Amino acid sequence: xxxxxxxxxxxxxxxxxTLNTIxxxxxIGGDVTVLVAGTKCGPASExxxxxxxVTKVLVAENAAFKGFTAExxxxxxxxxxxxxxxxxxxxxxxxxxxxxxPRIAAKLDVSPISEIIDxxxxxxxxxxxxxxxxxxxxxxxxxxxxxxxRGTNFPPAATSGGNGAVEQAPAGDYASxxxxxxxxxxxxxxxxxxxxxxxxxxxxxxxxSGDNFKLLYDLADKFGAAVGASRAAVDAGFVxxxxxxxxxxxxxxxxxxxxVGISGAIQHLAGMKDSKTIVAINKDPEAPIFxxxxxxxxxxxxxxxxxxxxxx
Amino acid sequence: MARxxxxxxxxxxxxxxxxxxxxxxxxxxxxxxxxxxxxxxIAVEEAVKLKEKKLAGEIIAVSVGxxxxxxxxxxxxxxxxxxxxxxxxxxxxxxxxxxxHVSKILAKLALDEKADLVILGKxxxxxxxxxTAQMTAAVLDWPQGTFCNKVEKTDAGxxxxxxxxxxxxTIKTKIPAVLSADLRLNTPRYATLPNIMKAKKKPLKKVTPxxxxxxxxxxxxxxxxxxxxxxxxxxxxxxVDALVAKLKAGGHI
Numbered sequence: 001x002x003x004x005x006x007x008x009x010x011x012x013x014x015x016x017x018t019l020n021t022i023x024x025x026x027x028i029g030g031d032v033t034v035l036v037a038g039t040k041c042g043p044a045s046e047x048x049x050x051x052x053x054v055t056k057v058l059v060a061e062n063a064a065f066k067g068f069t070a071e072x073x074x075x076x077x078x079x080x081x082x083x084x085x086x087x088x089x090x091x092x093x094x095x096x097x098x099x100x101x102p103r104i105a106a107k108l109d110v111s112p113i114s115e116i117i118d119x120x121x122x123x124x125x126x127x128x129x130x131x132x133x134x135x136x137x138x139x140x141x142x143x144x145x146x147x148x149x150r151g152t153n154f155p156p157a158a159t160s161g162g163n164g165a166v167e168q169a170p171a172g173d174y175a176s177x178x179x180x181x182x183x184x185x186x187x188x189x190x191x192x193x194x195x196x197x198x199x200x201x202x203x204x205x206x207x208x209s210g211d212n213f214k215l216l217y218d219l220a221d222k223f224g225a226a227v228g229a230s231r232a233a234v235d236a237g238f239v240x241x242x243x244x245x246x247x248x249x250x251x252x253x254x255x256x257x258x259x260v261g262i263s264g265a266i267q268h269l270a271g272m273k274d275s276k277t278i279v280a281i282n283k284d285p286e287a288p289i290f291x292x293x294x295x296x297x298x299x300x301x302x303x304x305x306x307x308x309x310x311x312x
Numbered sequence: 313m314a315r316x317x318x319x320x321x322x323x324x325x326x327x328x329x330x331x332x333x334x335x336x337x338x339x340x341x342x343x344x345x346x347x348x349x350x351x352x353x354i355a356v357e358e359a360v361k362l363k364e365k366k367l368a369g370e371i372i373a374v375s376v377g378x379x380x381x382x383x384x385x386x387x388x389x390x391x392x393x394x395x396x397x398x399x400x401x402x403x404x405x406x407x408x409x410x411x412x413h414v415s416k417i418l419a420k421l422a423l424d425e426k427a428d429l430v431i432l433g434k435x436x437x438x439x440x441x442x443x444t445a446q447m448t449a450a451v452l453d454w455p456q457g458t459f460c461n462k463v464e465k466t467d468a469g470x471x472x473x474x475x476x477x478x479x480x481x482t483i484k485t486k487i488p489a490v491l492s493a494d495l496r497l498n499t500p501r502y503a504t505l506p507n508i509m510k511a512k513k514k515p516l517k518k519v520t521p522x523x524x525x526x527x528x529x530x531x532x533x534x535x536x537x538x539x540x541x542x543x544x545x546x547x548x549x550x551x552v553d554a555l556v557a558k559l560k561a562g563g564h565i
Contacts, residue, residue, distance in 0.1 A: 067481070067483070070456055098442050098458075099458050102443040102447045102450070103450040103456065105447065105450075106450035106451055109412070111531035113532075114443060115442075124535060129440055130324070130330040130339060131330075131440065132540055134330060134538065135536075135537070135538045135539070136536075136537050137536045137537075138532045141531050177486070178453075178455035178486055179483055179485045180484045181483055182481075183482045184476070184482075185480045185481070185482075187479040193478075223564075234496070235495070240480075241461070241496055244495075248437075248495060266329065277562055277564065278546075281555075292543045295547060295558050296549065297551070297555050307552045308552050311552060
């Protein structure tokens with residue numbers, strides 16, 4: 001057994017999700033090789049080499065990997081695969097991993113396994129279906145398993161203690177004429193990333209407007225928390241989609257999740273019900289969010305949230 | 313662009329509370345309301361918009377699945393697609409059909425129908441796989457514009473704004489291409505009654521994976537389908553002071 005983990009990074013730093021993915025790779029067993037492909041990704045590859053449990057780091061620096069497009073990364077991974085014959089190819093279940101890994105799987109003619117939450121054995125994996133309303137355990141019949149990993153279900157690997165051997169990935173002409181990366185417009189924020197935050201304050205349609213999310217930002221400041229939203233709040237145009245928590249947004253599992261003005265639609269619960277402690281503030285006592293909340297407060301959020309912020 | 317292929321999947325309606333079968337090998341689908349996968353509605357809407365802007369000539373709606381899949385093809389036709397292709401698989405075969413199979417079917421149809429663009433939903437809300445568009449693009453060796461927030465036709469091809477984890481990203485792709493629709497790409501229209509009536513007369517062709525030369529041998533074995541662990545509802549608190557006390561007791565503040 002040997003696993004290739006496709007690292008997610010911005011050339012400088014490693015996305016923490018890669019550490020969770022390395023843990024999943026270790027659970028499968030065998031050697032763990034991490035591929036770091038970028039334009040000037042020296043710092044990211046040095047960080048990977050130190051991660052506990054990493055056997056080898058394959059580094060590929062090439063202008064072709066600007067924007068980390070699936071069209072340029074796929075031939076690189078295929079070249080590495082034909083050289084090293086990995087039994088498993090993994091990446092985190094982020095926008096990056098979900099974009100790239102199915103393209104690789106199709107080229108290998110295997111059926112990829114999306115967003116696993118557990119590893120039962122080298123060929124048997126657990127994942128959620130129907131927005132988390134059912135848990136599927138499946139056995140893959142394919143010779144190579146191509147898998148994305150849900151970060152919240154695997155603890156991060158330690159960022160020190162490892163001593164991976166750094167090697168060059170197979171060289172090649174990876175530039176693709178199909179796609180050109182133009183730009184990224186990232187939401188600027190001093191707050192923690194949603195998927196890594198210890199505390200999340202999340203708002204729904206009950207907030208009534210985007211401006212009213214200020215109430216949540218004020219509360220979040222007290223906790224050093226991230227701010228998220230339900231799909232209803234995104235649909236209503238209150239906040240951008242990158243704040244969306246749920247089946248079709250981000251999956252989170254913080255220590256504390258405070259749901260404000262969120263009714264608790266199935267697809268929202270799918271994204272947050274693994275949080276350690278859930279607090280719900282909603283004026284409707286019948287809201288389904290109260291069925292999963294550890295602490296429920298039936299109240300008008302426009303009074304309760306400022307009062308809570310004031311008392312912390 | 314002459315032709316757009318859109319994929320539509322029949323899934324359990326998003327508002328239905330899904331129940332696991334007592335045999336633990338799947339979920340209850342009998343007697344349960346089904347509808348078009350919500351992201352596929354967005355894909356159809358985008359194709360219809362392209363046609364309204366005269367950027368697309370013909371829209372072909374494709375569904376892979378058992379006989380009932382024709383319902384969602386009719387819905388797509390009522391929304392503005394011109395004709396349908398139903399790729400029929402038996403219910404038993406459908407249980408183990410994966411995006412690896414569907415992508416080959418869609419790729420073959422895209423070539424046979426000389427499509428310039430394939431638009432799919434980013435994810436179906438039953439298996440939550442989020443794979444089919446990426447895999448269809450790979451089979452065809454076409455560019456993939458996944459999680460589309462905005463799509464613009466230019467002289468050189470397409471300019472696409474994509475939803476990514478930290479915000480948005482802009483890419484340019486050549487045509488032909490495969491796109492996957494994200495939530496904010498558009499707001500799908502409702503099919504009006506006259507259009508539903510008209511849709512009944514639009515052509516719908518039936519083929520099988522075998523006709524298309526696609527092998528649908530299972531790639532996975534289902535070991536079990538189970539209920540998720542139940543989360544116990546906790547305590548209600550009377551006011552903000554009681555909430556603060558609970559948060560303190562829990563070590564959160």
